[in-house]
Amino acid sequence: MNVEIRIQETPLDALSEVPPVYLGRPSVGGVVSFIGLMRDVNQDAHITKMVLEHYPGMTEKALAEIVAEAGERWDLAGVRVVHRVGELRPQDPIVLVAVASRHRGEAFRACEFIMDYLKTRAPFWKKEHTDAGAAHWVDARDSDTEAADTWHQTQGARSDRDDMPSAHPSTAGEAGST
Amino acid sequence: MIRVLYFASLRERLGRDAETLGDPPQTLADLRTVLVGRGGVWGEVFAEDQAVLAAVNQEMANPEQPLTDGDEIGFFPPVTGG
Numbered sequence: 001m002n003v004e005i006r007i008q009e010t011p012l013d014a015l016s017e018v019p020p021v022y023l024g025r026p027s028v029g030g031v032v033s034f035i036g037l038m039r040d041v042n043q044d045a046h047i048t049k050m051v052l053e054h055y056p057g058m059t060e061k062a063l064a065e066i067v068a069e070a071g072e073r074w075d076l077a078g079v080r081v082v083h084r085v086g087e088l089r090p091q092d093p094i095v096l097v098a099v100a101s102r103h104r105g106e107a108f109r110a111c112e113f114i115m116d117y118l119k120t121r122a123p124f125w126k127k128e129h130t131d132a133g134a135a136h137w138v139d140a141r142d143s144d145t146e147a148a149d150t151w152h153q154t155q156g157a158r159s160d161r162d163d164m165p166s167a168h169p170s171t172a173g174e175a176g177s178t
Numbered sequence: 179m180i181r182v183l184y185f186a187s188l189r190e191r192l193g194r195d196a197e198t199l200g201d202p203p204q205t206l207a208d209l210r211t212v213l214v215g216r217g218g219v220w221g222e223v224f225a226e227d228q229a230v231l232a233a234v235n236q237e238m239a240n241p242e243q244p245l246t247d248g249d250e251i252g253f254f255p256p257v258t259g260g
Contacts, residue, residue, distance in 0.1 A: 036260050052259070053186050055252055058236035083259065095260050115260060121238065123252075124259025125186035137187040140229075140256030 001071045002078040005063045007054060009086040012093040021078040022100040028077045032107040033098040034115055040090035042138070046131045052085045052094070055123035059083075066117040070099075073113070074106040081114065083124065113151055120148040180245060182209075185254035188230065191223050202249060206232050207241035209251065229256055 004020070014035045022028040040047050067079050078100040088094060097114050101107040126138040180202045189195045203209045210232075214224045224230060233252040234243050245251070 054259070055183070055185055055233070055236070055254065058233055058252060061236050062238075119260040120257065122259050123185070123233070123254060123257050125255065126258045127186070137255065138258045140258055144260075 001076050003064070003067055003071075004080045004082075005060060005067065006082045007056075007059055007085055008082065009084070012082055012084050012096060014082075014093040014096045017080055017082055017096050018098045021080050021098045025077050025100065027102055028100045029102045030104040030107050031098060031100045032104070032111040033096065034111050035093050036095040036115075038088045038090050038092045038094055042128060045128070045134075047090065047128045048131045049129040050088045051127045051129070052088060053125045053127070054083075054085050058123050062122045063118065066114055066121060069117070070110045070114050074101065074110045076101050076106065076110055079110070079114070081118070083118075083122070085124070116144070116147045116151060119144045179247065180209075181250045183250065183252040185252060187255050188223055188253055191219055193219075202245035202247060205241065205245060206234065206239055206243045206251070209245060210241070224253075230254070231256060 002021075002025070014033075018031060018033050021033075022031050038047075038050050063081050063083070067081060070076065070079065076099060078098075080096070080098045082096045084092065084094050095115075095118070097111050097118070099107045099111040099114070101110065127135055128138055129135045180199050181196065182199060183196045184192050184194055199209075199212075203212055210224050210230070214221050222228075231254055232239050232241075232243075233254075234245065235250050236252070
């Protein structure tokens with residue numbers, strides 16, 4: 001499995017990131033890609049700017065572990081994950097996940113799995129700035145935790161992952177997420 | 179010595195992104211108790227009812243995780259990437 005993982009401050013040209021996942025690998029039958037975009041609205045506030053912070057070093061390790069786990073579950077030819085940090089504007093791509101496989105089913109499932117786990121395990125944090133001049137850190141969403149947990153329940157959890165600490169403990173402090 | 183890093187809202191509230199501490203407390207939970215003991219905003223940020231996550235040497239860790247000399251510990255809020 002060919003893997004490329006990048007964290008970058010420069011703009012993400014998402015479409016140009018897809019062909020390298022399959023070019024030169026004629027056994028690939030399909031590529032599934034996901035592009036996450038910055039929205040201009042969150043909880044009724046108009047968002048003009050977002051600043052993404054991460055934990056250098058840990059981020060790359062966490063993403064590599066998530067991609068490796070996807071590679072254990074499905075037969076994948078190539079995976080590319082590129083995530084922005086720094087300052088973003090509405091409609092800027094935040095993240096690209098592209099997965100190449102012999103058959104579409106594996107690529108579809110692996111792409112969603114990687115995104116679900118990225119959202120709960122990779123140490124990124126978003127701070128939104130509103131047009132009123134205010135700034136706030138984005139709350140984690142319970143629905144993201146539930147999406148990641150689904151993979152444990154329906155796909156069969158690997159025993160050594162059962163006690164994996166979740167990055168979204170269901171404790172206080174997360175009220176207000178939708 | 180251990181290196182302790184603070185990220186995102188924790189870094190802002192504490193006014194600090196990193197520090198070096200002497201002999202490591204026995205576990206991650208013990209370290210959190212030490213930080214709460216500083217009082218003020220430290221007591222608020224690391225209070226038991228606050229959702230604070232931690233990594234030891236850049237791996238997500240549970241409160242029972244033992245600490246050893248040379249460890250890098252990161253504290254941060256629930257993640258919001260993607």
